[in-house]
Amino acid sequence: MKEIKAILQPVVLEAVITALKQIPDLPGITVSEVKGFGRTRAADAEDKVSEGVHEYARKMKLEIVVPDNLLEPTLLAIQTHAHRGRPGDGKIFVITVDDILKIRTGERGETAV
Numbered sequence: 001m002k003e004i005k006a007i008l009q010p011v012v013l014e015a016v017i018t019a020l021k022q023i024p025d026l027p028g029i030t031v032s033e034v035k036g037f038g039r040t041r042a043a044d045a046e047d048k049v050s051e052g053v054h055e056y057a058r059k060m061k062l063e064i065v066v067p068d069n070l071l072e073p074t075l076l077a078i079q080t081h082a083h084r085g086r087p088g089d090g091k092i093f094v095i096t097v098d099d100i101l102k103i104r105t106g107e108r109g110e111t112a113v
Helices: 010-021 068-082
Strands: 004-009 029-034 050-052 054-066 090-096
Touching: 004 010, 010 050, 010 054, 010 068, 029 090, 050 090, 054 068
Parallel strands: none
Antiparallel strands: 004 054, 004 090, 029 054, 050 054
């Protein structure tokens, strides 16, 4: 199993989620509003947030846990629909998940996704 964390521009969120919903058996996603900066330190961010003396770019974070067979289709859907060809388009991180425990049922492993 893999966890995908994707940091995206807010403007592409709807297109990315629409594409992800087309993937059969995708377990689900978590969406969060986040802020941060990359190499440009948010200097060229379209939608800056200032806190004190620091500037951040508004971003969206998707978190998705998928079985290994859904990794590539999920990555392709995110990359294809988040790409605008501009600095700050985002990043996708892939992390190995050792185990999952479903709180309601006690299921473990891939069946708990």
